[in-house]
Structure formats: C-alpha cells, structure tokens
Amino acid sequence: MAQTKALIGADASVRSSNIWRGQTRSGDWVLQPDLYVAATGSKLSLAAAWWSTIELQSLSAESGDTGLGQAWFGQNDLSLEGSADLSPLYLRGGFVRYAFADGAFGQTADAVGTNEIYLDAWASLGAFVPRVAVWHDVGRVKGAYLETGLDLRVPVLPSRAPIVGMYLSSLAGWSLGQHVDDSRSDDSAYFSDAGLTHVDLGLDIRVGSASRYVTVELHFLIERDEGARGSDTGTSGDSWWFGLGGSDAWILGVF
C-alpha cells in the first residue's frame, strides 16, 4: 500500500579506525552513531540526520581529531538528505554541515568547519552495483571530491527473512578540487594532489530486515595521497579497518 511514513532511525557502528576519504583521522577505535528523522514514501524520502564520531580512547595521548584532553566527540555532522528509488537506479543527495572538534586537522574547530552539497547515485544491476558520488564543498574548501565504486554481490540466501546482503566492494576516491593548488593553501585543502586519493577494497555483510540489520565490514585501504591537513596522530600508508554496526528504524506515524 502506498503510504507516507514518518520514521525515526538510529545506527551505531564501532570501527577500528575513523577513515574519511581515505585519510585515517583516528587510528584508534571509534564509535560512530547517527540519528535521523525521515518522511518516506514509496519512491521518495527526506531525512534530517545527525552523525558523530566518538573516539573511544580520546583521553589518551594517541587521540586523533579530538586533540588531547578534548571531548570525545571528534566530529558532529548535520545533514538534510533527499533520496529517490528509481529502481534499479537509486539517488540520494543533500547538504551536510561538518563540525569538527578543536584539534581536528591540527586546527581550531572554527577553522575547519565547513559545508558540502552532495549527490550519490548507484544502480543495482544483477550482482553488480556500480556507484558514483560527488561532494562539493561550498564552505571553506570550495572544491569537489568524487568517489567511484563497483560492488559485487556474493549470493548467500535468496531469503527475505533474514535478508543477507554480502558484497565484495571496491571504491576509489578522487580529488577534483579539494587539493592544494595555486588558489588554495594546505590549510584549506584536504589532499596534497589532484586525482586518485585512495582505493578501498572490502567485504561488507548486512543481515536482518530492510530496517533492522547488523553490518559487518572488513576493508583494506590503499592510501595514495598523503593529505594536506593531517590529523596529529593520523596514520598513513596501507591499512586494514574493521567495523561492526547495527541499524534500526521505528515508524512514528503513517499518513
């Protein structure tokens, strides 16, 4: 039955590192929760979300974005996102406000907070899911970043209860304008050079229902850009990261 639902949803993932655009913002364990409210129809949805990264070892000298002695919350993002189901093509796009803690990128919070608009599109074509996403910074950095990916579904169960989605994933990040150049100093750029920033290869597993599921992620990160603004304790070079998460959503009302 076609109907519009009001939802509240939450996700929480524990990850071995805080990886952002191929850069290891924290090499220690992080908790990354989010909370959103949304209105969803059969084809379209609109959501307002808060996402954060909490560095679980932030009181140690090894902390990353939070900086020594800072709060656990290394980053808080607020977003407004619309999405469309044009099966087998799917789109989402919106606006996101990045609010970093003091110490992120070795700078004050006011110095690094910024805004981006983004568009993310993928298609579910048999066992393959090609994807392209572009972010454009409309705040301090004023440049674009592109991600391209191709995932391969590994068949596990043709079952709706539980739904099992297992993918071998590959992703490449590209700086199209968020790197150091003549118009931008390394204070405002994220990457050292234009072009390929990193490659991420992974195994992603999701098990559960469409709205309530657990996520297991195992990824290998190949960094190709040293980063223009490093975290004070961020790592560089090729690395593994692992994540375990859960997602749930509750219907507030049906209209």
Place this chain on the structure above:
Amino acid sequence: MNRAASGSAAVVAFLIASCAPYTVDLPAPASPEPTPPAQPGLQAGFGRADITPPPGLGIQAYGPSGSVANGFRTRLYARAVFLEDADGERVALVALDLAHASVLLHRNVAARTLETGIGADRLLLGATHTHAGPGHFMSDEAINKYGPARPGFDPAVVDFLAERITRAVREAAADMRPAVVGWVQGQVWGLTRNRSMTAHRMNPEVPGRPVPPPGLPEDQGAIDPTWTLLRIDTIDTAGDTIPGAAISVFGFHATGNPAANDLYDGDVPAIIERDLEQYMDALAGATPTHAPRSVHLFFNGSEGDASLVGMSRSACPPAKQLRGVRPGGPRSPRSNDYWKGPSAAPASECVQQARQLINGAGDSLAAHARDLYREAGSRLTSDVAVGRAFRSYDLSAERPEGLCPEPVIGRGSGGGAEDGKSALYDWRIFGFVDIEAREGVVDEDSQDCQAPKKSLHWLLKLLVGPLALSETLQLQVVRVGDLLPAGLPAAPTAEVGFRIRDAMLESAAGSIDVHGAAVVGQSNGYVQYLATAEEYSVQHYEGGSTLYGPGSAGALEAVIADLVATLPDGGEALVLPLTVEPGKPHHIFPEAEESAGAGRGPLRVESSGCSRDTAVVRWHDDRPGTLLPSDGPILELARTDGPGGDVSVWDDDREVEIRALGSRVGRGYLWEARWTPPAGTSGRYEATFLRWSGPGNTREWECR
C-alpha cells in the same frame, strides 16, 4: 544473592526464555455423547462466514517470493454443512478458502463449537489450498516463517479466523432442517496433469485404476480424475426438496495466482464454488442480494502431484535482490538489500493473464460440478447414517508405526515443485556451495529412517535458523451414508489417494455398507506432503516434503483403515491435548481504531473513470483493520447503456479488485475498486458504497 548475582540470574533467565521455543497448548475438545434429535430422519443445516482479512497480511504459500495482500479479488469464505442422523450422530464439514487448515485453527474452532455438539472429532476443517489466502495462523514455526510473504505467527489472525469459522458452524447448527443427500463420483480428464512424472512412474501398475481416454498426454492421464460430489437438499413443509448445499472433493493445486499477486483470492476453487452456488440458488428460487444463499464446499483431494493444465506461476518473472536506498545522512550505513518481485500493480500483465487462466479453468471445472450435481439429484435419500472416527497424535511422544521419529525437509523440497520452483532452486551459497535444493537429490548411502532423503544443507539451516516442523497429526474418517470421506492433514499424491481409498473400502467391507471413499487433503492440520514409498525414493518435491519418511503414506493408510474399522462401534474418538510451536507472536493483523467511524464525515469519492478495459473508482474510507472486508459488502457497481445490456456486480465478483492504496492524513484511507466489465468500458456507471448509509452514498460517471 547479591545484586550482581541477581542481575546475572535475570539475564540468564531472559536468555533462556528468549531461546526457548514459543509453545501453545491446544484444548482437547472431544464431542459430547450424541443425543437423538427431536425430529426423526436426517437433518442438515448450512452456514457461511466471510473470512476475508483486512489488507496487510502476508499471502500464504509462496513464501518470501510472495506478496503482502493489498486487498481482495474474490472474498474468502468458510462454508459449513452440518449433518445429523436419526441417532443424533452429527458432523460438521467446513471448507475454507485458505491454503491450509492448521491444528491451531481446528482445535480453536472445535473448542468454540462444543455447544453445538461438535468437538474436534466431529469437525472436518478442510482448505481449498488457494495460494492467495492469508498466512500467520499455522501450527509450526517453519510454515509461519517461510510460508507467507511476511514472516511470523500472529495469534490475532488465529482468533479472527477461528471466530468467523465458528460463526459458520453455529449458523449451520441453527439451520437444521429435514434433509436428503445423494452422492456421485465422476471422472474429469484433461484439465489437470501430474507435475511430478519421474516420481509417479516409480509406482507399480495397479489394475483397476481409472483409465484415461485415448490420446490424452501421459501427464494428464497420471492423475486421480475422481470428482466426488455430495448433494444435500432440505425438505420443506410440503415435502419438496430444496437445493441448498453440495460438497465436492477433487484434487489439484490451486496455484492459479502467481507469487506477484497482491490480492486475497479463492483462486480456481472460488470460481467452482460460486458457479454451483448460483446454480443451486436458481434451482431453489433464491435471490440473495450479495453472497449466494446456497453453499458449495470445495475440498481438495489427491492434489500432491496434481496441477491444472496450462497453469504455471512461472508466468511471472522471479523476484530480484537489489541494493536500495534508505533514509539517513551521507555517512549512515548503506541500506540492507531488499527483494523486488514483478509489479503487483493492477496493470501487471502476468497477474492479469493468470486471473484469466483462473477464470477459464474454473469455468471448465464448474461445468463438471454442475453435471455431477444434477446426477446426484437422482440419488437423494434421507436414509443415511452419519458417523466419524478420529485419532490425534503428539508425534514427539507416540507415532504410528512406519513414521520416522523426527520430521525432516529434504533437498527436493527446498527447490520447489517442477512447475513452481522456489527462489532457493539450485542456489549456491557464496556462489559456489551447492546446497542441492532441487528435485532428485538423494543420499544413496544413507541407512537412516529417512533414506534416501538428504536433509537441507547444514549451512542453510545455520543461516536461516532452526526449522520447527509439525509434530502433530490428526486423522479422521467421516461417514455420510455409504460414502466415507477421510480427512488427511497433508497433500497426498494421486497414488497415495488411490491406496488410501482402496484401504478404506477394504476395511469397511463386510462391516458397514459403503460404496465410495474420498480423500480430503489439507484437513485438520498440515504435515505437508504424502508421497508413496516408491515416489519418495527419487526425492522429487513431494517426496522431499514428506516429512516423516518413506513409510509415511503407508502408516497413515493403515491408521485410516483402522479408523474405518471402528465405525460400526460408534467410531474411535481420540482427542489428545496437543502442544504446537508456531513461533513467537508478531503483531501483523491490522488493529481497529478506537474511534472507528466516529465523527466520520460524508463519503468522499476522490475520483472515478475508466482506464483501458477497467472502470476505476477511488474513495476515502476507514483504514484496514477498522474496515474489515469480512464485516460485509463494501460496494456495488452497475453499468447501464453499455454493450451487452445492463450489468451489476458487487465486490465479490471475480472481475472486481478492491485495494487499500494508502493513508490520507486527516481524510481517512484511500481505497480503490477496479472493475473489468464485459465487452469494453463504454456506458454509464454507478458505484454504491454500502458501508455509507443515506443519500450521497453513490457516485455516477460515464465512460465512452
């Protein structure tokens, strides 16, 4: 105990409770001793109850590949016939437009009909096996989990169905009148086929089996063509007989609706039932406003390996697994996958094509039913003895000799039947672990009781969890004069049906005057399929779904024969208390709003018009759950000035589809009726909304 220890104990207790199976103890309502009625001779009463649930339940029998119901095409009914002989021996036979009749339903209804003298032993509850009825009411977790499109057991569905089925029985009990009955058995060829010929050919040739007409394809000749029809007329005060009821037993899979169908529907049996009911009404001079006054109970017979010719649900493409989109932010986890089947939209070509096939097959079979009904009219008599024998088993404690200790699903079952392959068919986990979910997979080396069945792959079991299967069994024989219908909680193959009927007649010989037997499948419970030991040996779908091993059919045949042998002494009636494991309860049945109808403004019709060959009207009404289709007719549709003369229908018509489309904030719920009238759409239309009283409850429009 300190606080920490107390907390640990609580956690352990919670974990144990969480892991423990959810069990339901069923009542054991044995019938009271019969008392001779006030009136001599055979008495009969008829009842009908609408059991169409509100939209929102998962459609039963296609499993996860199926659809959640958005509405209904033909309404679902429980039809009841109550018979009582001169000695007060009574039985109630109830046919349900459902996929199965669970032990949960049977016992719940029997507990409520005791006041009519009908306990579990005297209640035959059979299902037509429509693959477009609701789920969530079965007795075993595996079926509740993997039978309907939406998984889960819901006690509210059991209560809804049991309460309405009880109404049908009570209505029949209150309708008792002097009656006559007559029965015939005819052969119907060319409309059904054996879908599992490899297994069927394993059976030895047996002299005396029905011989198909020359030229019939082999698979169409390898079925049980026997149609048993029992006619029941009442006798009025003038001594005239009045047609009122018929009971049919004929075997085929009611799989006309494909998995993509999103409407409750009685499938082919619904067409057969209604046709004869309208015929009986015409003979009786009855002109009911909506549902027919007469009842035609259609019971499925030896349907295990029988399909309708030309009917294949593979007409719709299979569902696909997709990675979709979910609400959230840019760094929220990606969505889980989802399954997308062929469009359930009204215009879905494969679904509409299937409905035309249903109508065509139903009309062809209904013509045979009318012929048999007329023939039975020459055999009506009131000199009829009624009886029953009944035995129930808790198979975890005691089982008939020949049954294996544990129920096991075979790999031949996992992949689906030859003409209805499941999504699991030939599936390879991770792309390379072949779980052999297909017909014909056997374990030649096994010495197990279930040999040569190969159980479903352990990896599959690990991934989907335990598969709690039925461990209850209820077998029943009913006597109506010299006819013995046997209630079997399974889908027996054609050959199993022949053998059981032969055994019944042999057992009756010399002790009671019996000339015919019928096997009523899908009755009083569900232990899936029954294949002969020979068919079992090749582990096709039916053999793989024979849960208790190769000796199952033989064992049940022996019990049925034993029960027949007890009929001269009044019939055995062993109604044991049973415990079932239907799975943890879920809230699936839509709840009614407390303010139902309160403050409801005038009817608001949103739109009306025509689209291609269909007249469409949309209106705002109560939401599903508050609006229960089973509470009564929703609307009538009429066309005048159209081709072929005036025509009017109500929402039970096979050319009318009713759907709940969605909520409209502050304006109720949007519903839609689609009607495909005969010979095109041109004409003047009128929709009358029957739940709305007073002027203004109609909508008129014109299509050219």
